[in-house]
Amino acid sequence: MPSQPPFSARVYAVVQGIPAGKVMTYQDVAEEAGSSRASRAVGTAMKNNPDLSRIPCHRVVGSDGKMRGYAAGEGEVTKMQKLKAEGVAFAGEKVNLQTSRWKGA
DNA sequence: CATTTGACAGGAA
DNA sequence: CTTCCTGCCAAAT
Secondary structure, rough: OOOOOOOHHHHHHHHHHOOOOOOHHHHHHHHHHHHOOOOHHHHHHHHHHHOOOOOOOOHOOOOOOOOOOOOOOHHHHHHHHHHHHHHEEEOOOEEEEHHEEOOOO
């Protein structure tokens, strides 16, 4: 049963594995997905986003902990509010990666 | 198979 | 601090 799951499917799996109150950078997700430099490919997958309600893409932020985009709600604004609501430590308009960065389990 | 695009990252000006 | 360029990768057309 030779099936080659697209990279995006891997990305979705990783993102779904991020617990509430934690975040990952696009690069981190890319690494977990199998490519340490596919940060752009991760963005492509997110934008494809087959299930917004199933994939917590709001837990994925840029390398500086800042949100780069969001297709749902009010966009970046809603994204930040969601993260705050889940207990993510914020540093101004950015996420405090020093405490809220999810590093595997 | 070639080209374009995209929610990135990092460095230079 | 902002803006532009380069490098990188995957999916869609």
